[in-house]
Amino acid sequence: xxxxxxxxxxxxxxxxxxxxxxxxxxxxxxxxxxxxxxxxxxxxxxxxxxxx
Amino acid sequence: xxxxxxxxxxxxxxxxxxxxxxxxxxxxxxxxxxxxxxxxxxxxxxxxxxxxxxxxxxxxxxxxxxxxxxxxxxxxxxxxxxxxxxxxxxxxxxxxxxxxxxxxxxxxxxxxxxxxxxxxxxxxxxxxxxxxxxxxxxxxxxxxxxxxxxxxxxxxxxxxxxxxxxxxxxxxxxxxxxxxxxxxxxxxxxxxxxxxxxxxxxxxxxxxxxxxxxxxxxxxxxxxxxxxxxxxxxxxxxxxxxxxxxxxxxxxxxxx
Numbered sequence: 001x002x003x004x005x006x007x008x009x010x011x012x013x014x015x016x017x018x019x020x021x022x023x024x025x026x027x028x029x030x031x032x033x034x035x036x037x038x039x040x041x042x043x044x045x046x047x048x049x050x051x052x
Numbered sequence: 053x054x055x056x057x058x059x060x061x062x063x064x065x066x067x068x069x070x071x072x073x074x075x076x077x078x079x080x081x082x083x084x085x086x087x088x089x090x091x092x093x094x095x096x097x098x099x100x101x102x103x104x105x106x107x108x109x110x111x112x113x114x115x116x117x118x119x120x121x122x123x124x125x126x127x128x129x130x131x132x133x134x135x136x137x138x139x140x141x142x143x144x145x146x147x148x149x150x151x152x153x154x155x156x157x158x159x160x161x162x163x164x165x166x167x168x169x170x171x172x173x174x175x176x177x178x179x180x181x182x183x184x185x186x187x188x189x190x191x192x193x194x195x196x197x198x199x200x201x202x203x204x205x206x207x208x209x210x211x212x213x214x215x216x217x218x219x220x221x222x223x224x225x226x227x228x229x230x231x232x233x234x235x236x237x238x239x240x241x242x243x244x245x246x247x248x249x250x251x252x253x254x255x256x257x258x259x260x261x262x263x264x265x266x267x268x269x270x271x272x273x274x275x276x277x278x279x280x281x282x283x284x285x286x287x288x289x290x291x292x293x294x295x296x297x298x299x300x301x302x303x304x305x306x307x308x
Contacts, residue, residue, distance in 0.1 A: 001101070003100070003101055003111070004111075005111040005114075006105070006110055006111055007110070008110050008111045008112045008176060009111070011112055011115075011172055011173070011175070011176055012100075012111050012112060012114050012115060014172055015115045015118060015119075015168070015169045015172045015173065016096075016100065016114075016118065018165070018168050018169070018172070019118040019122070019165045019168070019169055022161050022164055022165050022168075023092075023161065023165070023275070025161070026157065026158060026161040026279065027275075027279065029157070030157075030158075030279055030282055030283050030286070031282070033286055034282055034283070034285065034286040037286050037289045037290050037293070038286070038289055040293055041289045041290075041292055041293050041296075044293055044296045044297065044300075045296065047300075048296055048299070048300060051300075
């Protein structure tokens with residue numbers, strides 16, 4: 001299944017690994033912060049509405 | 053009755069309302085995420101596993117499916133930030149300034165991918181990881197502008213002042229965003245080749261590489277749109293948290 005990358009195998013595979021890691025990192029960081037901020041907003045909204 | 057031009061313009065500007073922006077983007081996001089990951093997976097798997105080697109560059113040509121889309125989006129992310137910054141400066145729509153802020157880290161990721169894959173590709177092809185070539189240098193400066201832009205947002209407490217100053221920085225940085233696209237055309241001493249894809253060229257890269265490349269580009273564009281919608285939503289909520297806390301403090305002050 002793996003294509004024969006010849007003498008450039010390390011070059012090609014390292015480019016793919018670094019890029020996919022960076023893409024995964026920006027998605028993971030965005031989702032992590034997004035969930036944290038949404039939870040905090042809901043907590044504060046509930047507190048504010050309780051205290052009028 | 054068909055919509056008039058004014059009605060259409062009013063519909064567009066209505067997305068400056070944070071509630072409407074959130075409601076619309078939250079409906080679109082599930083589809084955008086699925087399409088983005090599907091296009092990325094198809095484009096990259098097609099390019100990596102099912103395309104031949106280039107007769108000159110060997111298997112390193114497979115790096116094109118990461119390098120070209122990320123470089124394209126690194127520049128276009130900055131141009132999107134330029135448009136949203138101008139909208140902020142002219143019309144004072146907060147969502148627009150927050151969208152620019154939300155896009156910058158995505159642009160950093162794309163620029164980093166373009167720089168790293170370029171260095172990895174350059175080593176066997178040019179015999180060096182880096183050269184002070186016009187396109188490479190303007191890309192490095194664009195990357196530094198991205199870092200400066202994010203740092204400036206973080207450094208200023210007042211959100212409107214931060215939006216103003218980062219918008220001006222964005223205008224200045226646009227010179228390098230455009231240079232990194234066009235420097236290769238008028239600065240001849242560089243190592244970097246001309247554009248691999250261009251709408252005004254008769255011939256682009258060969259079809260066998262071109263088709264999966266278009267799918268990968270679609271994946272990068274869709275991922276960018278999904279990330280910017282999602283992250284702008286986060287920025288809107290973070291702004292609301294600040295407003296709620298300020299209101300709470302003001303009420304406590306009045307109660308004393």
